[in-house]
Amino acid sequence: MKIALPRAWMAALACAVLAGAAWADDGFAPYGRAQAERVATPVLNTVWDVNYADPQGLSALYSFLLHTRRETRGKVVVVTHGPELRAFAIENYEKYQGVVDPLAELAAEGVEFRMCGQALRAAGFEPQDMHGFITVVPVGFAELALWQSRGYQYMNPIPLNVRDVRQLERERS
Numbered sequence: 001m002k003i004a005l006p007r008a009w010m011a012a013l014a015c016a017v018l019a020g021a022a023w024a025d026d027g028f029a030p031y032g033r034a035q036a037e038r039v040a041t042p043v044l045n046t047v048w049d050v051n052y053a054d055p056q057g058l059s060a061l062y063s064f065l066l067h068t069r070r071e072t073r074g075k076v077v078v079v080t081h082g083p084e085l086r087a088f089a090i091e092n093y094e095k096y097q098g099v100v101d102p103l104a105e106l107a108a109e110g111v112e113f114r115m116c117g118q119a120l121r122a123a124g125f126e127p128q129d130m131h132g133f134i135t136v137v138p139v140g141f142a143e144l145a146l147w148q149s150r151g152y153q154y155m156n157p158i159p160l161n162v163r164d165v166r167q168l169e170r171e172r173s
Helices: 007-019 055-072 083-088 090-108 117-122 140-149 165-172
Strands: 044-050 073-080 112-116 134-137 153-155
Touching: 044 055, 044 140, 055 073, 055 083, 055 090, 055 153, 073 083, 073 140, 083 090, 083 112, 090 112, 112 117, 112 140, 117 134, 134 140, 140 153
Parallel strands: 044 073, 044 153, 073 112, 112 134
Antiparallel strands: none
């Protein structure tokens, strides 16, 4: 199978081959090097769409919230509507204390946590089964739409680990 490369890539490849450069060589940069830019983010309110298969993903959510709040400095609403909701059940506190306590601290600082009532009931819970910093709302998706209609910026924090991905690429070559 023949692969067509853009002309700029072909030119860069030709230059690299003629110059004896290797792809991993620090000198090869066919499009130059990225520049780091530090621009102040305006104050932004955010609404977070949380739906994790594994409640341990809430640890990543905590990190996302913590770091993003520093930049956006606005109000924050978290809407949870997936299997992670079991971590917020009082009966599961001992098992999930390590992920729930940091989120409860954020709630004490003003982050609002809202939970889909339909998902909650489908999972076999009632509102009174959840910790007190949770507000149960009728429908999670409608709650997301509501906050977006109020000007909140939609955030979809998928907890994928990027730690050491550079090393993965080096191992593959």
